[in-house]
Amino acid sequence: MALIEGCKYSLDIHIPADAVSAEIEKVVEKVRAKAHIQGFRPGKAPTSIIRSKFMPDIRQEALENLIPQYLQKECEKENLHVVSRPNVKDLHFHEGEAVHFKAEFEVAPEIELKEARGLKVNYVEPAVTDEDVEHRLTELREARAEFVNVDPRPAQDGDHCLVTLESISGVEGEPMHQDDINIEIGGKETFEAFSNALRGAVPGDVVEAEVSYPENYAAERLAGKTVGFKITLKQLRLRELPELNDDFAKDLGDFQTLEEVREEIRKAIFREREYSAQTQAKNDLVDKLVEMHEFPVPEAYIDNQIENNVENQLRSMKAQGVDVSKIKLDWSKLRESQLERAKHDVKASLLLGKVASSENIHATQEEVDNEVQRIARQQREPVAATRMKLEKDGRINNIVNRIVTEKTLNFLFEHAVKEAPAASE
């Protein structure tokens, strides 16, 4: 056995002559049973004819049977965990002689796990201030704002104007005409020109405005153009926010008092922040773990990972309506660009797996069941059907893996030494 580099090994393997001829004999018999040869009923042709007719195929098949068998035997002897398809080289194979060849393959790397507990990580319990809560409350109120008509008076900042828009210049083709548009005077999303034109107008007035649209405006027809508009002011309205009181709370759902709403908001904000902070911390932990351990990564794993990444990207592009078949992939370039990331990911997952096994982290049946039930609910299928489907296409293993990974991350996080980040933040 010889180490080539990293986790690539090569093995010299011998297969004794009689094993080879026995295997060939077996294959010949197999072929004979089915071969249709003129002048003979299937299965009745003499072996000599079968041999002379099918020898190349027979050799091929015999080899295909023998090589993995012996390779595996040899690997077990050497205690190697092969992870890639072996590459057979220097094959020496002649009738009646022992076969020997060189097999090159990659093995799973030996990882010496360093202490995974007590890693240092930047993490602070997120704090939620009253301001955050009030801010969220205001957002809620704004979402529930109602428009209230005001008596005719000159429009001023903050008023919402219901108008009819008609383009009078600058638009090619059909002039634009839109009824019942809401324009907030002086609002953040309103074009300055509109605000200026409408300010001081009374319902029933017709004003004109010229608006220059930016190049990247969403409506292509208007982007980058200066358009003149005739604006008819139909109605003046005010946006009224609901009052902050217990009635507002009841309106929001299952709350009795405003205090309850505040409490709930506080909790929700906390959960969000905690989640993102913890995710960040966990990613940092994994990065740290990867940095701490230097070991060769089998290329087979990396290729696999890259393939997965690309597939995921393609799938999400497809979900967004991109025609995937039109995208041409330059595999070698792709590989290059993704290599580092894939290597990192593979290392991370290997390390996490190692941590999980050394700390005895497993997914319990109950956890898997819960996950299956969740998926079943999502797909509106009976639990049993979902389970069967998952088991059939092997995704149940993915679920188990995901749970284990999740638990391992939690483990790392729990046992990490949490430090407040440097003051820069």
Added chain:
Amino acid sequence: MNLYDVIVKPIVTEKGVGKKEAEQTLCFQVNPDATKTDIKGAVEKLFKVKVEDVRTASFEGKLRRRGRFAGYRSDWKKAYVRLKSGQKMPEYAEL
């Protein structure tokens, strides 16, 4: 007649193989005009063996039709050639 004109091709079938193994007999498709003596000489020369005897059988070509056109396959002759005992059985591939 040329040797190869006498013997058209060996007949490799289950029956032929059985005869070869049990009765030291080779089977050939031969020229319909070939005599037993021709065949004996040709086999002895080609395979370098001693021939005990030759039995022949003549076949008429089968009627084959292709739509409304009918025709016959060529007539042919089959020869069973028994070798003298103690002869090593030759392989047809040598032909």
